[in-house]
Amino acid sequence: MGTGTRTPWATVEAERDTAIHTLRGRVLEIGAGDGANFEVLHPSVEWVGLEPARRRRARLAGKARSHGHRTAPLEGGAEAIPLPGSSVDAVLGTHVLCSVAGPERVLDEVARVLRPGGRALFAEHVVAPAGTVTGAVLRLARPFTRTVDHGCDPTRDTEATVRASALDVADVVRYTVPVLGLEIPFVLIEARRPR
Ligand SMILES: C[S@@+](CC[C@H](N)C(=O)[O-])C[C@H]1O[C@@H](n2cnc3c(N)ncnc32)[C@H](O)[C@@H]1O
Numbered sequence: 001m002g003t004g005t006r007t008p009w010a011t012v013e014a015e016r017d018t019a020i021h022t023l024r025g026r027v028l029e030i031g032a033g034d035g036a037n038f039e040v041l042h043p044s045v046e047w048v049g050l051e052p053a054r055r056r057r058a059r060l061a062g063k064a065r066s067h068g069h070r071t072a073p074l075e076g077g078a079e080a081i082p083l084p085g086s087s088v089d090a091v092l093g094t095h096v097l098c099s100v101a102g103p104e105r106v107l108d109e110v111a112r113v114l115r116p117g118g119r120a121l122f123a124e125h126v127v128a129p130a131g132t133v134t135g136a137v138l139r140l141a142r143p144f145t146r147t148v149d150h151g152c153d154p155t156r157d158t159e160a161t162v163r164a165s166a167l168d169v170a171d172v173v174r175y176t177v178p179v180l181g182l183e184i185p186f187v188l189i190e191a192r193r194p195r
Contacts, residue, residue, distance in 0.1 A: 003129060004174030004185055012175050012186055016094065016123040019188060022120060025089030028113060030078040030106070031096030033150075035063035046090065049073035050081060053150075079105040086115045094123040097158045099150045107165035114193040120167055122189045124158045134182040159187050167191035 017040040024042060032049035033056055041047060048067040051057040056128045060073045074082050078093075080100045091110045100106045110120050128135035138154040145152040163169050171190040 004187070006177045007175040007177060009177050009179070011120050012177055012188075015173065016152045016188055019121055019123075019147070019190065020092060020094075023090045023092060023119065025174070026087070027090045027092055028081070028088040029092045030110070031093060031099060031150075032060055032073060033095075035060045037092065037094060038063060038067040038069075040161070040184055043068075047071065047082070049084065050076060052077045052080060075146065077101065077106075080111050083113045085112050086118075088113050089115060089118050091118070091120045093121070095125070095152075095163070096157045097122055097124050097161070098126075098152045098154065098156055103161050104154065104165070107167060109160060109168040111193050114167075115195045116193055118193050118195070120172075120189075122158065122162065122187070122191075124156075125154060125191070126159060126185050127155045127157045128183065128185050132183070134184065135148055137182055138184075159189060161190055162189050165191075166193070168194050 012050055019125060020037055020040045021042055023045060026046040026048060029037060030047045030050050033049045048062055048071055049064060051060050051073050052067060066072050066137055075080055078100055091114055097103050142155055145154055169191045175184050175189040176185040
């Protein structure tokens with residue numbers, strides 16, 4: 001994993017949102033949370049959400065309706081996506097591969113539900129390089145973030161996990177975001193299901 005360009009968070013968000021806006025067709029959003037991405041999805045998108053947390057899913061359902069999405073969010077984890085194979089044009093996940101119980105299984109499922117040639121877009125914070133202060137702090141913080149932040153593990157090498165999956169990685173943009181004296185690595189990964 002290379003080190004990313006030092007970038008303010010606002011720029012990372014803007015580039016992430018620009019990438020999200022390019023998704024088209026039937027888009028499955030895994031771990032959709034409170035629906036933070038509704039504002040940036042292209043209006044033509046047929047949104048399908050998946051969210052395991054009951055209360056968050058209820059809020060998500062209301063927000064989905066207010067954005068004109070007619071399908072209620074699906075219940076469950078992305079390790080077992082309740083959709084048929086080859087049934088979506090794109091999969092979106094923002095800040096979610098850090099939280100899932102089994103990222104490898106999730107990526108198998110993403111490859112299964114995508115149509116051949118379909119796109120997957122992930123925006124994730126990832127493990128910091130070995131020997132850095134940030135890496136040491138994130139390792140220490142891990143038990144705490146696992147407990148209080150949606151199961152978040154800040155020490156995952158998500159880029160390597162996506163590269164090892166059945167998806168073809170098309171593009172990776174790496175950033176380093178300065179936060180409270182730390183240098184948090186962040187990636188924007190675009191991958192495709194092989195045709
Ligand atoms: C940090 S939040 C991000 C929410 C949203 N994607 C965003 O960018 O605002 C992580 C989300 O992943 C969800 N999550 C946790 N485990 C999951 C799993 N196994 N499959 C799918 N989503 C999961 C959590 O319930 C939470 O909504």
